[in-house]
C-alpha cells in the first residue's frame with residue numbers, strides 16, 4: 382500500500398457557499414504538499430461543484446451512496462454512472478447510518494459495489510459492530526459476516542477499499558483503542574487480503590497520527606472532523 386487514504390465524509394452537511402469554501406481551502410493546502418491521498422465525499426448536491434473546485438489539486442471526489450442499477454424508475458436515487466459523470470472516483474457504500482436508517486443489507490451493498498465497479502468507481506465498503514455486539518464478544522463474528530456478504534465478486538485493490546467503523550465510535554468522541562483497532566484490522570486483513578483498510582470513528586487531528594501508525598491501517602474515514610478545513614488538513618498532515 383502506498384499513500385494513506387484520507388477520506389472526508391460530509392454526510393448531510395453543507396450548502397453551496399460553505400461547501401465550496403471548505404473544498405477550496407482544502408485544495409489550497411493540498412497544492413502546498415500533503416503526503417496522503419485525500420478524498421472528499423460531499424452531499425450529492427455539491428459533488429459537481431466540489432469536483433470542479435478540486436480540479437488539479439490531486440484530491441478526489443466521492444459519493445456517499447449509489448443505486449445498484451445504472452438508470453431507471455427509482456425516484457430520488459442516484460446511480461454509479463451519474464456519480465462518475467460529475468467527477469467522482471469513489472463512492473462510500475454500506476455506511477452504518479445507511480445500514481441503520483435505510484435498512485441496507487449486505488446483499489444490497491454488494492450489488493451497489495458491483496454497480497460502482499461497472500461504472501469505474503472505487504467502492505469504499507463500510508463494516509463495523511454495534512456497542513451491544515462488541516459487549517457480547519461478537520464484534521469479530523459480525524464484521525466477518527458483513528465482509529463476507531458485502532464484498533462482491535471481482536473486488537480487487539484497484540476498485541475496493543474496506544472501512545472499519547465501529548458504530549459506537551461514530552460521532553461519539555469514543556475512539557476504539559489502539560489494540561482493538563489493531564486486532565480488528567488484522568482480522569479484516571485475513572478476510573480482505575490486499576484490499577486497503579481504513580479506520581473510521583471519531584478520528585480527529587489529535588489522534589490521527591497514532592491511528593495511522595497502527596499495522597494494517599491504510600487510511601482513515603473522517604466524519605465530523607472533515608467539516609472544518611483546518612481539522613481535515615491537520616489529519617491529512619498526520620499521514621506518514
Ligand code: PGA
Pocket residue numbers: 390546550551552553554581582583584602603604605606
Ligand atoms: P465521525 O464519523 O468521524 O464523525 O465519527 C465517521 C463516519 O461516520 O464516517
